[in-house]
Amino acid sequence: MRRGAAAGFVIASLAAGGPAHAVDAGLEGSVRAGFAKCRVLEDERERVRCYDKLATLLSPPRYQGRLTAQTDPFEITAPTLLRFESDGPIFVMYLKDAQGGIVQNLHIGGGGMATFLIEKPGTYSLQISGSETWRVWLDPAEP
Template sequence: MRHWRATLALSVLLLATLPATARDLAEGMALCQAIAQDQVRLACFDSLAAPDAIARFSGKGGSITPRFEIAAPSRLNFTSKDVVMVIYLLDEAGSVVQNLHRAGAGDGTFLIERAGTYSVQVNATGAWEIEILPEAGG
């Protein structure tokens, strides 16, 4: 557990140093490629593709995302690539804050109004994606 936290802290520091302009994209790609831990490396590449995203997750079937923290109202966007997707926004204690459903392939959204630490439990029949973005004007 201690090793994982140290790796995460180092990765967050590394992510904060990523280039902000398109001309520096090659440098950012090289930084991401150097990360050994798969999940952290993927988050690094995701941050290059969507630099404003607080968190991005994807998977297939059931899963619980790693925790993420928001400091202001934020938008939880979700995409189902199959027939059924049921997700639960969980607070830091693991209690359900909001239950969300998606019947059929497509997108949905939910405004997380309160700052805090959250995770998302996903139950899906296929592939899915979740993105947490700062709310415009939030």
């Protein structure tokens, strides 16, 4: 996974189901803290779910780039969490259906990370415009 000026993850609230926040320093310690929080969970289902969230957060992005891009079509067969992160002050992304119609307009102002749940299975693509580097993940939605 590429780590730029604001890439990396803090897994501070992993066990509680909280989001990861992009930061540069402390990745190794944060990952250790995330594993430690999972390890102490007594309920086996919750422990496995915690580890699964950690693995998802550490997975490489499906798409990454700088400035503008149009992805090839991709298909989802179940609800999917679209997770996206930007290192620049401007990030706009259009989720498009198979015919090229805009399903959702998404943006991040000032950098950071955000998510959007794609509820309906189908074929989609992304049109991305950013002022700096960005990353996009397609994660399984939680049941």
